Every structure is written in C-alpha cells, then in structure tokens.
C-alpha cells in the first residue's frame with residue numbers, strides 16, 4: 001500500500017474544505033522547519049548545538065544553543081510566506097508581527113521550538129510543538145492580546161519528536177494523524193491514520209520527585225496507582241517519565257496512558273506553558289479521543305490571561321483523566 005506524503009494529505013484536506021491554501025502552506029512550512037531542526041539535532045555534538053547559549057529566555061530559563069537555533073529556523077521559515085499576521089514562541093519576549101515588506105496573512109503561530117531541551121546533551125528525544133489561531137479581523141497584529149484566545153479556537157496544532165525516528169503529529173480538527181520522516185526522500189509520510197487513545201490505561205507519567213509538594217487529589221490518585229493489586233484500583237500500574245512532553249505525549253497517543261504535570265506548592269500555577277505546550281497538546285489529545293484538563297477545567301476552555309502563562313496539565317486516556325478531575329471536584 002502506498003502511503004500518502006504530508007503534502008498529499010494536506011491537499012486532500014484542502015479539497016474537502018477543511019483547510020484553505022494558506023493554512024496548508026503554513027503547516028508545510030512548519031514541517032520543513034522541523035526537518036531542518038531534526039537534521040541539527042541528529043548531528044549531536046558535531047553540529048555545535050550542544051551546550052548552553054549563555055542567555056536566559058523570558059521565563060528566566062537558561063537557553064541551550066539548540067533552543068536558539070531552532071527558534072531562528074522557525075522564525076526564518078515563517079517570516080515571508082504571507083500566511084501569518086504574527087508569531088510568538090516560548091523563547092521570545094514579545095510577539096513578532098509579520099514584517100511590513102511581506103504580505104500580512106490571517107493566522108497566528110505560537111510554538112515551543114525545542115521542547116525538552118534539558119535532554120539534548122544526553123541524547124534523549126526532544127521536539128517542537130506548534131499551535132495555529134486565527135487573527136481576529138481588524139485587530140492589531142502587534143498587540144499580544146490577539147493571541148489570548150482559548151485553545152478551543154485553534155485551527156491546527158502539532159508536534160515533532162526528534163527521537164530514534166523523526167515523527168510529526170498534526171490535527172486540523174478532524175482527527176489526529178502521525179507521519180514519519182523518510183530519511184531517503186526527506187518527506188513526512190502518513191504512518192498513523194486517525195489515532196485513538198485507549199480509554200483505560202495502567203501506565204502513568206509524572207515527576208514523582210515533586211510528590212511532597214502535590215495537592216491532595218493528585219497524591220491520592222498516584223497513591224492508589226502505586227498500591228497496585230492490593231489497593232482500591234485492584235491492578236498494577238507502570239510508570240514512565242521521559243521529561244520531554246513530546247515523547248511522553250507521543251507514547252500516550254501510541255498506547256494510552258495518563259500524563260500529569262500538576263500544580264504544586266513550588267509551581268503554584270503549574271510548570272508547563274498554556275499557549276506553547278498545553279493548548280496544542282490538549283487539542284491533539286482530544287482529537288484522538290482522549291481528554292485534557294488542568295485538574296478541574298478542560299484545558300481548551302481556559303481563557304488565557306498572558307502569553308507565557310503556566311498551567312497544570314492532566315491529559316491522556318479519558319477514563320483516567322476523568323478520575324483525576326473528579327478527585328479535584
């Protein structure tokens with residue numbers, strides 16, 4: 001069976017009226033940038049990407065060389081296409097409107113250029129996450145408020161994983177699809193049609209070193225999992241934690257599971273970024289039949305207050321996410 005490439009997949013979505021030509025081009029441009037980042041990640045210490053860039057991002061985190069490089073690759077790729085009104089990333093202080101020498105498009109792009117970058121130097125999977133919104137008509141593209149839309153309004157989202165293989169997962173609101181980079185033709189090829197996350201699971205992902213700081217509902221859930229067959233759940237659970245959200249969420253999409261980065265007494269709002277990590281992942285997971293909440297409210301229904309806002313995240317197999325959410329009620 002011949003597998004369609006990303007371009008064919010997107011053209012078919014366009015013919016079906018699901019996306020327009022500008023959105024198709026935008027997703028293709030992002031995918032091309034992800035291929036370039038994948039090549040740089042793959043070079044490892046030979047590519048000059050290892051080590052610290054010696055700078056801090058807007059959130060006070062030390063940037064790696066590859067963080068800076070990946071951000072530049074995505075900026076350069078998306079600046080001139082004519083399909084964006086503005087873009088912003090986790091690594092940038094402020095949004096960047098499309099330069100006036102290029103046409104202004106109707107979309108807004110948000111991205112985390114290199115998620116899990118603390119894993120770069122130790123050769124563990126990292127990735128890129130992106131989210132696409134529409135720029136409200138008549139709004140100033142220079143105003144950061146145009147980005148502050150609930151995740152429910154995303155028109156596309158996706159992420160790449162730079163691991164043993166390079167993968168791209170996307171949704172345009174009609175299911176979640178997975179593509180694998182064919183290194184010989186350098187094209188993304190459809191390998192996972194309409195991904196469906198199993199409703200139940202016996203696998204959880206959480207950084208248990210934070211256990212002493214968790215709120216009671218999260219502590220209760222994990223305690224019950226750890227109690228295994230002797231506890232109230234009556235079954236044994238397994239634990240996985242890559243510390244790259246892209247890799248952990250890809251595993252959840254592949255075989256089910258629950259992924260949590262809850263708020264705690266140190267990270268009072270949570271640790272992950274609403275606009276660059278939680279919203280796109282929640283859209284992808286919901287489109288794959290899973291669920292995503294902040295412990296109380298569906299992530300996609302949250303009204304963002306600021307661009308670099310952090311949030312608690314509970315996502316994955318529907319029945320487990322609902323259980324954790326009910327413990328918070």
Ligand code: AFP
Nearest residue numbers: 114115116117118207243244245246
């Ligand atoms: P970095 O991109 O700063 O490495 O953060 C990765 C991340 O945002 C997310 O991908 C992981 O799930 C989470 O942080 C890991 O956090 P801990 O290091 O606290 O486990």
